[in-house]
Amino acid sequence: MIRRVTGAAAAAVLLAGLAACGGGSEEGGAGSATELTYWMFQDRTPQAGEVVEKIRTDFEKANPGVKVNIVKIPKDDYNTKLGSALAGNTVPDVGILDQPLVSRFAQEGTIKEVPAGTLNEADFWEGALNTNKVGGKLYGFPIDHTAVALFYNKALVPTPPKTWDELKSISAGIHQKDPKVAGIVVPKGDGYGAWMWPGVVGGAGGQMVDEANKKILFDQPQAVEALQLWVDLLPSSPREITDSDQAFANGLAGMMISGPWDVATIKDQFPDLDFNVAPLPYKTTPAGNIGGENAVVFTKGKNEALAWKWLQHLTNATNNTTLAQALGGFPVNKEAAERDAATFGEQQQAFLEQLKVAQARPAIPQWIQINDEIIAPALESALSGKMTAQESLTDAANKTRALLGWNS
Amino acid sequence: MASPVVAQRPAETPAGPGRRRRPGVGRRDHLIGWLLIAPALVYFIIFLLYPALAALYYSFTEWDLHSAPIWVGLQNYTDLFFDDVKYPHFWKSIQVTLQYTLVAVPLTLVAALGQALLINTIRRGSNLFRLLLFLPVVTAEAAVGAIWRWLYDPQYGLVNAVLGLVGIPRQNWLNTPELVIPALAFIAAWQCGISMIIYLAGLKSIPESIREAAVIDGAGPVQRFFKVVVPMLRPTTFYLVVTGIIAALQVFGLVYVIFSGGGNRSVTGGPEQSGLAYVLHIYLYAFRYNAMGAACAMSFILLVFIMIITFVQFKFMKQEAS
Structure with a gap:
């Protein structure tokens, strides 16, 4: 019995060795290209x-x-x-x-x-x-x-908004007309929302950072206005409507901010939805993320x-x-x-x-982390009403300065 | 590790004095023994021991996976505990994980015991029900995420519809920070199939004679449950508590699919980090922020914590049936 087991084990080892050799020679046979x-x-x-x-x-x-x-x-x-x-x-x-x-x-x-x-x-x-x-x-x-742009449901939004003021009034109008429908799916304070937000900041003429001079700029008035815009849109776009799966495609929201990948998905899964896409509304300057x-x-x-x-x-x-x-x-x-x-x-x-008009993300090695761990929670605190836009962005900017060792 | 606790400890087999050793065979026995466990041993060393030791080493370095690791001593550990600029959500992730464990483990055990009792009671179709109740365990995690995002949907979700029948107002389950942990724990309890099977085995092993004795003594069903079933199941419960806590402290797949499964949803752990489980936090630092050294340190902190918790349970929890 014992001898047989040892023999079998030896045979197995031998076989494994042979297999390994076989594999090796095949690889060596590849062309010289x-x-x-x-x-x-x-x-x-x-x-x-x-x-x-x-x-x-x-x-x-x-x-x-x-x-x-x-x-x-x-x-x-x-x-x-x-x-x-x-x-x-x-x-x-x-x-x-x-x-x-x-x-x-x-x-x-x-x-x-x-x-x-x-x-x-x-x-x-x-x-x-x-x-x-x-x-x-x-x-x-x-x-x-x-990039992201503004999707709009043609039945609810005949002409897409070009400016922030138009965006706010159209959103309010949609929700007023039918309280079960939200004006726009307001992005959330998560990594994805934080990726889109610089496009809105750019729309007010602002920037996230000034890399050359090592300055954090997302606590400046333009950025605060951009965040305030999202906060102001929430009353006409309640979360309990927009958090529903595919709220825009289901006709529960008049507008949303998203990318070209959603065009194909919506056309495929919701062939009846009559929608189009417009550039992001802006305050002073057309801008977008990338x-x-x-x-x-x-x-x-x-x-x-x-x-x-x-x-x-x-x-x-x-x-x-x-x-x-x-x-x-x-x-x-x-x-x-x-x-x-x-x-x-x-x-x-x-x-x-x-x-x-798209603007590149700041070329800072820690940017993903800043985006996810600092900016996203700051957006969320303002959107959930726990802080004002200015308070949360000042706090986030200070944290970013501390992390990067920048002074201003 | 915990299996000897479940099984009744076998009586010590007396070392037979009459057992003769033939000279020369012992060494050979050893050789064959080693040969037979060699595959498992090789697996253990290459895929478990070596990575664990390597992780311990890297936890003392700053390493982004691409460049050579830089030795920083205990800095990762001190920064994790004290530097809330570098790791703003470290403590939050611990809080989330502990809350989740405290809610999910008892809920899972109660659900598992309830299901086991029901299956143990019915005469016909118990196999079918066992299969149905076990199904959530074998369902792919991504599908679980998709199913529950639908069930919890604030507009169309079945959960709100059912609660609406008894007059509970609509909730936005996965997007309200306070509701995220209960919502996740409920999914965990829904997936209690393995615990259910183990409880079922425990129930079957309670001798019929004890139940009969209790009936003769005039004990009602409630009394029988608390005076007979629960004490007799104590070894099973102990095993399930220990393994359940270990698993809950390492929860990852569930939060990952719930909060990121829908394509562009973010992986940052739900509204206001309310679902940022500790292991998700590790994952983010390891693979999203390129801070493998810190991630290794976090996993060692978790390892030590789990060891302490488990030790405390073995020390202070009643394990024997009575």
């Missing part, structure tokens, strides 16, 4: 797979002997996977990077600065380009970008020259529109955007307008 590894988010539109594949084969045809290995990772896991890859020295050569992470990665030296002459700045929308800038230097390519995907070249990766070439390929006037549409965003290449504007549906036009 230069291989470029590109990481991106997993497809979020039905056409994405096909579009990316075509762009890849075009690139390989134009560059004989090059093989582009595309790795798709679900967006929610992306940063975790990338973090582990960087820690384990198995980095891709080039890949997508969340906008707010660019400054951190650049300061750590994890990603490479874009070499002079690789990208012509005049070809790109400024807001999108600025999301790649840290301390005035460029660290990546914008690939596609996106999101989207950037791509960077990793310091630990290989084939740097080829990697930049690949990013040029993704963002040139020929490819950028189809790629951006496949990624669920908008082209960053001006020529492509202007030429193809008509190919975007009626509801998408407002986003194209919005992106021309």
Whole structure:
């Protein structure tokens, strides 16, 4: 008995060893082509797979002997996977990077600065380009970008508001007419709301921070007015209505602030809803926030020259529109955007307008944390009535100053 | 760890004096023993022990996963406890987790015992009911999140509709800070299937003779429940309290899907951080704010806390059936 067990164990070990050898020799058999590894988010539109594949084969045809290995990772896991890859020295050569992470990665030296002459700045929308800038230097390519705008239910809002005053009066009118319907889904004091809010601050001519002079500005009058606007909208937009799932799509709210991804969802799930999208109302200056995907070249990766070439390929006037549409965003290449504007549906036009005035997030490595842990709770305290807008923003600004070690 | 508590401790098997050891076999026995536990041992060392020790090391460093960790000694620990600029919601997350544990664990046990008693009582269809009541446990967490966001919906939710029948006004469950913990605990109690099965096993092991004796002595159903069933179930309850508290202190999936499952919902832990469970807080620092060192320190604080709590329970709670 004992002998048999030992024998079986030995056989198992031997088999495992053989299997390992087999695996190894297969890997060694791969061709001698230069291989470029590109990481991106997993497809979020039905056409994405096909579009990316075509762009890849075009690139390989134009560059004989090059093989582009595309790795798709679900967006929610992306940063975790990338973090582990960087820690384990198995980095891709080039890949997508969340906008707010660019400054951190650049300061750590994890990603490479874009070499002079690789990208012509005049070809790109400024807001999108600025999301790649840290301390005035460029660290990546914008690939596609996106913004939020004002969705409105045509049955409740015949003409969309252009100014804050119009927004308030339309919202009040909707709720007065039918107390079961809210004027607008007022964003919440959470990370998502805090991401949209700078667009509103910009609408009053304000800014979040002045990075060059290390000044926090979101306790200034413009920002306070922006938060007060949301507070003022709440009486005509009660939370018990707008917290309901899909309140806007169900016709329970006249307006909401959201991004282009909701256009497709609403059209698909609520085909009867007659809605359109308008640029965000503003007080003094048209403005908006920005999101989207950037791509960077990793310091630990290989084939740097080829990697930049690949990013040029993704963002040139020929490819950028189809790629951006496949990624669920908008082209960053001006020529492509202007030429193809008509190919975007009626509801998408407002986003194209919005992106021309979009402002990049502050290039501060801790920005996600400030956004989630400091600004979001401050918005919530004002929206829930626990503090005034000025009190909560003063408090948040002071906390941010303490965290960053800035004096003003 | 807790299994010997559930099972009746077997009587000590007397070490047989007549058991002979053949010379030379002992060493071989050892070898085979090691060989047989080797897979489990390798798994334990590679996937549990090593990461745990590595986490302990990283908890003394500032590490963002990309660059080399910088040794900072105890700074992560002191900052977590005392620096509310760097970690503004650390204490809040502890408060939320303790409140959740205090509400969810008793609620789960009461629900589990109630369900077990019902299933134990019915004559026909007990298998079907057991299956139905166990279903929430095997439901994917994301689906649980979606289902309950619907049930708690302030406009269309079934919970408000049912409460409305008895005259309780509509509530905005998941968006009112004071209601978030009870709402979450209720979902946890709905998922009490495993505790229910364990209670059921406990009920089945109560000897019929004791129940009969109680009946003969004139004890009514209520008396029988409190004087016979509850004391006899004490080892089971003890086990469920210990494991329940450990699980509740580590709650993550539930809050994560409830507050982030709907696409663009934020992961920051519900209205005014009222659902910011401790492990969600760890997750945010580890993977969203790139502060792995601090996150490791937080997980060690939790480990020590859980060990203390569990030790106290073993020391001061009655474990034996009586």
